[in-house]
Amino acid sequence: MDHPWRRFRAKEGWTLIWSTLPDGLKGFTDHTTHTVWLDKDLQQTDRRCTICHELAHIERGPVPSDPILKAREESAVERQAARELIDLDALLDALKWAHNVPEAADVLWVSDDVLKVRIEHLQPDERAWIEENLADP
Structure with missing residues (x-):
């Protein structure tokens, strides 16, 4: 079984912040500040899935600003996280x-x-x- 929390802890220089995020947003990765934001109201399973998703963003790099490329990247990250989990x-x-x-x-x-x-x-x-x-x- 994948342990995304252990993998996140091993990422040197990255910080995790629990916060209230806008509706529908479970997590967010900021590559400029090396910060991952997770919604503080997530249940345990969603926390595990979301941190794995955000780890994929860390590993793959910043999301493109172009809407089509952004959608492709999100899809790739979803597939990667699902495969890892x-x-x-x-x-x-x-x-x-x-x-x-x-x-x-x-x-x-x-x-x-x-x-x-x-x-x-x-x-x-x-x-x-x-x-x-x-x-x-």
């Missing part, structure tokens, strides 16, 4: 017994949205492996 073996185990997305997300300790991104962007070989192993009794 959800190991393929753990995903298979969750899918074997869960009856719905919220149930699977709960056991994987991620948000429904993160789980959906992970599933939607499985590589063809990953998807084939999941389908093959889900078919096994």
Whole structure:
């Protein structure tokens, strides 16, 4: 299991600030001040997912200002965070017994949205492996 909090602590020179963020914004990374802002009202699972998302922003660099490039970057960051948070073996185990997305997300300790991104962007070989192993009794 990925431990994004440990990874964040290992980032020298970066500061975390808990604050009230505008509606809909869970986190924000400021590369000029090396600061990550997280909404103080997030629940534990959303905190874990959001810090992983912000770590991807740290690793990938500042978000472009162009709206199209910005949207592409956000999508890439979402995919990266989902892949880091959800190991393929753990995903298979969750899918074997869960009856719905919220149930699977709960056991994987991620948000429904993160789980959906992970599933939607499985590589063809990953998807084939999941389908093959889900078919096994």
